Amino acid sequence: MDVATLATVTRINDQLDSLGPERDRADLEALYKIFSALAPSFERGRGAKRGTPEADGAGRVNHLLRLTIVDLWQDPRMPGRGVKPRQMHKHNKPFVYPWSPRARDLYFAAKADASVSTSGMLVLEHTIPLSILRDELMHAILKGCSQDEWTELFLAAHRGLSFAVLARDEDDIINSNGHRSALVADDPSPWARYRKAGMVQEDFIALTADPRWSEPDANRG
Known part of the structure; x- marks a missing residue:
């Protein structure tokens, strides 16, 4: 692809x-x-x-x-494993997975400024x-x-839906809500834990669908 x-x-x-x-x-x-x-x-x-x-x-x-x-x-x-040009950030965050706005902001901030690091700041989250x-x-x-x-x-x-990419602080909110290893009791949707943390399902899009994406990013993931 x-x-x-x-x-x-x-x-x-x-x-x-x-x-x-x-x-x-x-x-x-x-x-x-x-x-x-x-x-x-x-x-x-x-x-x-x-x-x-x-x-x-x-x-x-x-x-x-x-x-x-x-x-x-x-x-x-995972899609993009071992593919050139790169289709995955680091070793386990495919560009085509849904990324939260905060996660995308961190990614593109690091691309724009070499002094900004995403190390430890992005999380591949298991929705279940x-x-x-x-x-x-x-x-x-x-x-x-x-x-x-x-x-x-x-x-x-x-x-x-099995995976989404979040910012570390978003993942921390999910955990503090008691949903680190638990689903929302009254909502079986895989998005429920994110909604409880104040995130909006429709805001999650692929990194490559973000207007800030450019083709060279595929070689710099």
């Missing part, structure tokens, strides 16, 4: 690219096997008293499951907290769902 095409698109659904049927199938099978293998440790840790071996083990399992989802499935399939997805996937394993059922659950979770 060239820059001219990118400029008309904000990717809000199906935000990950396929790596081909064979690779996708192999990675999904690996994910299922990893979750299945770690299910006993996950279950032992549920409700365990903090500081006990069971609780400590569950913490390590939860961290490993998070890394598995991100490193095995999500990161390799990764801990919620992890727990749903593991609970499905514990309930005895088949590999095909589990695979469909995993894929369905990635068909809608």
Whole structure:
């Protein structure tokens, strides 16, 4: 996809690219096997008293499951991975994902002034907290769902809006509202956590759809 095409698109659904049927199938099978293998440790840790071996083990399992989802499935399939000219800021913020106005302001300020840094200032946000997805996937394993059922659950979770790029201070507001790892109770929309933080869904657009974008930015991401 060239820059001219990118400029008309904000990717809000199906935000990950396929790596081909064979690779996708192999990675999904690996994910299922990893979750299945770690299910006993996950279950032992549920409700365990903090500081006990069971609780400590569950913490390590939860961290490993998070890394598995991100490193095995999500990161390799982000649009623009390894593409020239660059279509991604740093290593995990695709230009075509929805960016908040504040995040775009920070990006273009750094482009205009080399003394301005975005280091630590931009966040790739999981619109459904990764801990919620992890727990749903593991609970499905514990309930005895088949590999095909589990695979469909995993894929369905990635068909809608999965990612947005925020400024760090916007992410801090979401966290302070109690939504770091929780959804808004009365609103299932993936945008609900952002609305509660004062952000407007319609203001999120691709970096390439911003009037300040220019083609050389693709080589300087």
